Amino acid sequence: MLPEDFKNRIQTQLEDSQELFQILEGDSPVSLRLNPNKKIKQFEDCQEVPWCANGFYLEERPDFYKDPLIFNGSYYVQEASSMFLDTVLRQATRLDEAPKILDLCAAPGGKSTLISSFIGEKGMLVSNEIVTKRVNPLIENIQRWGNSNCIVSNNSPKDFEPLKSFFDVAVVDAPCSGEGMFRKDKKAVRMWSDQLVRSCAIRQKQILESIERTIKPGGHLIYSTCTYATAENEENLKWLAETGNFKSIRIPLKEEWGIEEVTEEVGGENFYGYRFYPHKVKGEGFFITCLQKEGEIISNQKIKTPKKSRKVEFMPKKYLSTFKKWIKDSEYYDFILNDDQVSIFPKSNIHDFRLLAHFLSLKLIGVDIGKFKNGKFQPSHHLAISNVLNKGIPAIELNYDQAIDYLKRQDFDLELGNSKGWVLMKYQNQVLGWIKALPNRFNNYYPMDWRLRKNF
Structure with a gap:
């Protein structure tokens, strides 16, 4: 049952409000986004x-937990409206300039993995989450996506x-x-409540005020919400426009998409914003706008760092040959x-990373490739599951039942042949993780915290 105050407001906002109310009583469309670096075929006819x-x-909607490929980052289940960020990025961002992109409110990682696909290994992505308990799911999804130029804070x-x-x-x-x-x-x-709408609008302005100064002149601010409330959307767009620091970027639309363009004159x-109503668009409710920061572009601007800050330690060069076996293009x-x-x-x-380390609490830097244990690299x-793993690492292809048992960290039969040491487990030619092959047995190194807990 939809809240009456919500319905009353939407009726003043939309002429066809009853169509929206009706469709909100139904089921949501199911959508996902493929990882371009982990090619799979099972959705290509969708x-x-x-x-x-x-x-x-x-x-x-299938039972995604029954598919081993979701656990290695071959795809991400994401709401379709929010994927419009891809179109906005393509309109606003030049990949040849190796952009530095901040995803400020990133958990659980849908938009960050989309941005990561967009930039590939060009530039850098900082995925930030303020709520500590939401950081680990964000890290997992960034790791599964596999790129090396991502930082989680x-x-x-x-x-x-x-x-x-x-x-x-x-x-x-x-x-x-x-x-x-x-x-x-x-x-x-x-x-939901009217008070929640008002408090969110205040909080949103505070966030935007803090982050506006971090954007370069000529850079872009992409602001979005999953709400229909004008207080959280158009009014915030107008507030940003009135600062005088931005101009609006208009995003080309196709009529058949059903996306509504709204304008605020300042x-x-x-200034343009884009609304997604579920009775018009095959997706959920969403709002997004893109603004370009004005002002003189300053090259080589120096940022003053604090006197006391985190010390960054690098691996001595004499040990780097250890990693050539594991990392492609290690240089x-x-x-x-x-x-x-x-x-x-x-x-x-690396200069940008060192600068960020002065100011931020970094929870993931690039690809965590392993550790030294008793003098040996593990x-x-x-x-x-990253995109930097060298080709030629020994691997064994699993059938479906073996893959599920591996992900559950349960015992299963596996023909090791002549395999010894670290061996990759694959399913449909996609890497799931490691085992260590020993004489007559193997140890499962799939992370305990990530193991599949569902019984089926």
Whole structure:
């Protein structure tokens, strides 16, 4: 049952409000986005999401936990409307400039994995989450996606304020009242109130105020919510426009998409936003706008770092030959030490990483490739499912039942042949993780915290 105050407001906002109310009582469309670096064929005949590369609709919702390929990052189940970020990025961002992109409110990782697909290994992505308990799911999804130029941080928006004119793009998918998720999430219906809308609008302005200064002149702010409330959408767009620091980027639409373009006039100029209503669009409720920051572009601007900050330690060069077996194109990376853990990050962005380490609480840096244990290198699960793993590592192809048992960390029969040491487990030619082959047996190194707990 939809809240009466919500219905009353929507009736003043939409002429065809009854159509929206009716469709909100039905089922949500199911959609997912493929990982372009992990080619699979099982969804290639599905209907495409027209505004997103690699986005597809499914006719019905399967039990995704029964598919081993979801656990290695071959695809991500994501709501179709929010995939419009792909179209916005393609309009606003030049990949040849190796953009630095911030996803400020990133958990659980849908938009971050989309951004990661978009930039590939060009530039850098910082995926931030302020809520500590939401950081681990974000890390898991970033690791599964596999790129080496991603950083995960656990910070408040205010922590980014010293990074003036640092990012080329800031994506702010702001915490909101959740009206756009009413069809999908009944808890959002129960939690909703007019007071929640008002408090979210205030919080959104505070977030935008903190992050605006981190964007370079000429850079872009992409702001989105999953709500229909004008207080959280158009009014925030107007508030940003009135600062005088931005101009609006108009996104080309196709009529058959059903997306509604809205305008706010400020100072004689139009500022554009884009609304997704579920009775018009095959997706959930969503709002997005893209603004370009104005001002003089400053090259080589220096950011003052604090006197006391985190010391970054790098792997001594004499040990780097250890990793050539494991890492393809290892010469393109710097190797970062954190106690006995080793991570790699592209040399092209290492200066940016060192700067971020002064100000932010970094929870993941590039690819965590492993650790030294008793003087020997032990490869990580992150390395196994990453895009940097060298070809030629020994591997065994599993059947479906073996793959499920492996993901559950249950015992199963496996013909090892002549395999010894670290061996990859594959399913449909996609890497699931490691085992260590020993004489007459093997040890399962799939992460205990990630194991499949469902019984079926």
